[in-house]
Amino acid sequence: MEENNKSTLKVNKIKDGIVIDHIDHGKALKVLSTLGIDGGEDFTVSILMNVRSKAVDSFKDIVKIEKRVLSKGELDRISLVSPGATINIIKNYEIERKFTVEIPDRIVGIVKCSNQNCISNNKEPVTAEFTLESRSPLKIRCIYCDRTLTQQELYHKI
């Protein structure tokens, strides 16, 4: 391929890995941080922010991560950061599987309770746990102190 080929200016298709699409615009970096990815890894990460989404005529972010798989826990994290995100699993340049993330009914060890006096925020070895109260609008409830967090509130507690 020519060095100055126009296609090299675009973000290339990935061979194997994950494309996280339809991320709420502005949340791509939060998705990466919740996955523990900071760029110090040995795989390539492409971030596209404020891409026009033709389907819904709005803006979205896209994250492409090469040579990476996502665990169930990581998918749960993404679902809480951006509930409408879609996951494309890429194998040999083809989409092998595509699905929308799903918010789990029980959210364990992902979100911290916003109540400072909650037992899950004390030194005792208690893992923060929430139940899903409502998908849309997103609302979760702490099983220990009953505090509820909205999507905006929990976003800063992931």
Ligand SMILES: [Zn+2]
């Ligand atoms: Zn609590």
